[in-house]
Amino acid sequence: MASKPRTLYEKIWDAHVVERQDDGTCLVYIDRHLVHEVTSPQAFEALRIAGRTVRRPDLTLAVPDHNLPTTPRLASDGSRLPIADKQSAAQLAALEANAPAFGIDYIDAVAPEQGIVHVVGPEQGFSLPGTTIVCGDSHTAAHGGIGALAFGIGTSEVEHVLATQTLLLRPSKTMEVRVEGELGPGVTPKDLILHIIGVIGTAGGTGHVIEYRGPVFEQMSVEGRLTVCNMSIEGGARAGLIAPDETVFEYLKGRPYAPSGEAWTDAVEWWRSLATDEGASFDKSVFIDAADVEPTVSWGTSPEDVVAIGGAVPSPDSFADPSKQEAARKSLDYMGLAPGTPLEEVEVENIFIGSCTNSRIEDLRAAAAVLEGRKKAANVRWAIAVPGSGLVKRQAEEEGLDRIFTDAGFEWREPGCSACLAMNPDKVPPGERCASTSNRNFVGRQGPGSRTHLLSPAMAAAAAVTGRLTDVRKLMGE
Amino acid sequence: MKQVSTISGRAIPLGLKNVDTDVIIPAHWLKTVSREGLGKGAFESIRQTPGNPFDVEDFAGAPILIAGDNFGCGSSREHAAWAMLDMGLTAVIAPSFSDIFSGNAFKNGILAVELPQEQVDRLLEVAKDHPITIDLENQVVTTPFQDRFAFEVDPFRKHCLLNGLDEIGLTLERDASIAKYEETRAASLPWLDAPHKKRREPA
Numbered sequence: 001m002a003s004k005p006r007t008l009y010e011k012i013w014d015a016h017v018v019e020r021q022d023d024g025t026c027l028v029y030i031d032r033h034l035v036h037e038v039t040s041p042q043a044f045e046a047l048r049i050a051g052r053t054v055r056r057p058d059l060t061l062a063v064p065d066h067n068l069p070t071t072p073r074l075a076s077d078g079s080r081l082p083i084a085d086k087q088s089a090a091q092l093a094a095l096e097a098n099a100p101a102f103g104i105d106y107i108d109a110v111a112p113e114q115g116i117v118h119v120v121g122p123e124q125g126f127s128l129p130g131t132t133i134v135c136g137d138s139h140t141a142a143h144g145g146i147g148a149l150a151f152g153i154g155t156s157e158v159e160h161v162l163a164t165q166t167l168l169l170r171p172s173k174t175m176e177v178r179v180e181g182e183l184g185p186g187v188t189p190k191d192l193i194l195h196i197i198g199v200i201g202t203a204g205g206t207g208h209v210i211e212y213r214g215p216v217f218e219q220m221s222v223e224g225r226l227t228v229c230n231m232s233i234e235g236g237a238r239a240g241l242i243a244p245d246e247t248v249f250e251y252l253k254g255r256p257y258a259p260s261g262e263a264w265t266d267a268v269e270w271w272r273s274l275a276t277d278e279g280a281s282f283d284k285s286v287f288i289d290a291a292d293v294e295p296t297v298s299w300g301t302s303p304e305d306v307v308a309i310g311g312a313v314p315s316p317d318s319f320a321d322p323s324k325q326e327a328a329r330k331s332l333d334y335m336g337l338a339p340g341t342p343l344e345e346v347e348v349e350n351i352f353i354g355s356c357t358n359s360r361i362e363d364l365r366a367a368a369a370v371l372e373g374r375k376k377a378a379n380v381r382w383a384i385a386v387p388g389s390g391l392v393k394r395q396a397e398e399e400g401l402d403r404i405f406t407d408a409g410f411e412w413r414e415p416g417c418s419a420c421l422a423m424n425p426d427k428v429p430p431g432e433r434c435a436s437t438s439n440r441n442f443v444g445r446q447g448p449g450s451r452t453h454l455l456s457p458a459m460a461a462a463a464a465v466t467g468r469l470t471d472v473r474k475l476m477g478e
Numbered sequence: 479m480k481q482v483s484t485i486s487g488r489a490i491p492l493g494l495k496n497v498d499t500d501v502i503i504p505a506h507w508l509k510t511v512s513r514e515g516l517g518k519g520a521f522e523s524i525r526q527t528p529g530n531p532f533d534v535e536d537f538a539g540a541p542i543l544i545a546g547d548n549f550g551c552g553s554s555r556e557h558a559a560w561a562m563l564d565m566g567l568t569a570v571i572a573p574s575f576s577d578i579f580s581g582n583a584f585k586n587g588i589l590a591v592e593l594p595q596e597q598v599d600r601l602l603e604v605a606k607d608h609p610i611t612i613d614l615e616n617q618v619v620t621t622p623f624q625d626r627f628a629f630e631v632d633p634f635r636k637h638c639l640l641n642g643l644d645e646i647g648l649t650l651e652r653d654a655s656i657a658k659y660e661e662t663r664a665a666s667l668p669w670l671d672a673p674h675k676k677r678r679e680p681a
Binding site for chain 2: 018019021023025027029031034038039041042045052055058059066067085087088091098120126131136137138140149152153154155156157159160163164166168170171172202203206214219223233234236238257258259263264266267322323327336343365421422423440442443445
């Protein structure tokens with residue numbers, strides 16, 4: 001008898017179950033563990049107190065990103081510049097000491113490979129299809145873009161993985177988001193995922209792992225897939241993934257940590273077997289027509305608060321659910337927006353191009369294509385471009401993109417998480433707006449009182465040029 | 479893990495939907511290398527709003543929080559759970575929780591109790607003037623009135639909480655199974671192991 005058709009998620013899950021308890025909880029093996037400075041110090045400390053070691057340092061990779069300033073890190077004589085904030089410096093020093101003490105590979109703050117952990121993993125070939133990948137960061141979902149089961153964990157789980165290379169988990173439900181058709185000109189993977197979150201809501205994927213399916217994803221670059229999967233968590237799903245295919249294999253081949261030679265051939269063969277079987281069923285299915293997706297921006301303080309750029313700020317009364325009405329009223333009050341205001345009339349003072357969602361080379365190219373030969377508007381006070389890694393930065397500089405950004409009035413920064421979560425000095429001042437390529441528009445996310453509008457890199461560049469939220473298609477081909 | 483069975487006391491009727499972990503503890507508090515002292519930053523933006531429920535004297539030191547749908551969404555920061563513990567909260571009642579937060583809460587002995595919206599609404603009303611009791615053993619939330627709201631809890635988590643079990647300690651007892659899995663994996667997918675070696679010694 002043929003075995004039951006399985007989804008991509010079920011195949012990866014089944015391949016990693018070490019033990020299944022009677023109550024349904026499973027001990028699941030973790031293939032790759034990425035560690036950064038913010039969510040790991042308490043885990044290392046606990047290991048030390050309990051006298052425990054790291055079971056598989058060879059499957060663990062550490063890199064600082066969240067707290068690191070994005071200003072220059074080296075003095076003209078090549079020495080490391082000190083970090084002014086003492087607490088940040090101490091937290092970064094803790095990772096720098098913990099990694100070697102526990103035998104873990106560490107990419108230091110001034111290494112050319114340093115960058116945002118979710119950019120570094122795939123870029124180094126450390127993240128691979130069919131693997132289980134965890135990190136103490138909810139945007140670990142990004143690695144699903146290369147076909148890995150990747151999800152964020154808390155610090156207690158970081159400690160659990162360090163000590164045992166496993167996690168105790170219950171299987172998730174499965175959810176399919178199928179997108180048919182083709183994305184229009186000027187419509188990017190970021191617009192698509194914002195649109196999807198608008199459709200399913202921020203809790204739409206809770207308890208589920210999303211598989212993104214359909215021709216749009218098959219034709220999408222690896223960078224675009226990482227952007228889409230990255231924001232699965234904004235739709236409530238701890239993980240999102242896309243079946244690995246030739247595009248992914250081509251991207252990974254020859255990367256430093258990726259298998260090579262005969263091992264590569266064997267790996268690809270296994271990866272090809274992972275795609276969802278014909279006839280496999282999902283617990284939930286959502287269908288989206290790509291033709292319905294426009295360049296999309298957020299208006300509120302939840303990633304589900306999105307609207308096409310040609311639209312207007314909604315009226316709270318337009319929502320059926322009374323609690324959503326109340327939430328919308330609070331959001332609009334915080335955002336300083338009146339219902340009915342066309343999005344294209346909203347002025348922005350700050351532009352942030354970066355984050356684990358949109359800081360890869362393709363993102364910088366898309367923004368630069370809009371900025372080339374243009375300057376930021378007079379009312380735009382602060383515009384920064386923060387490459388996702390040192391290697392992305394170098395590539396962009398080789399292509400001359402840094403000059404396009406700086407000529408347009410942007411600051412060109414060192415890699416890190418930066419103004420996405422405003423842990424380091426990169427913050428949006430209270431009451432000011434930021435057109436941001438990041439992933440969260442929560443209250444205070446980009447600094448206390450900051451007002452975030454989420455959008456794509458091309459749309460952020462368009463906003464920089466006009467000084468207000470703008471349909472990038474109006475600036476294309478001019 | 480500390481043992482948890484019954485939690486009884488005043489409950490802060492917050493009621494808000496989609497309370498994200500950036501709201502529970504903003505990023506500028508995350509520079510610490512300790513789990514302690516985060517209560518000062520807990521719900522900072524809400525506590526700065528005049529008339530917020532955290533300011534009500536009766537709720538000082540309350541062990542329970544009542545919130546709306548999708549509590550703890552967003553960032554995986556366990557600092558959210560640590561901050562809540564530090565301000566004295568040991569249980570949250572809401573119609574739903576984000577997956578990562580409910581895991582983090584459990585690891586820190588915070589009960590995340592899911593009840594339907596109507597029952598949460600009733601508790602929000604009762605909580606204004608009266609205490610609430612959460613009985614984990616019997617999986618029921620009660621009030622000084624006739625309310626008895628049964629809730630579901632993962633049996634493994636319940637067992638760990640009632641007995642104060644250390645999850646890592648439990649998993650380390652499964653060492654032989656893990657080693658066996660690693661052996662099988664090394665035989666079938668050997669390229670998954672020691673990727674660093676390939677980095678240092680390119681073929």
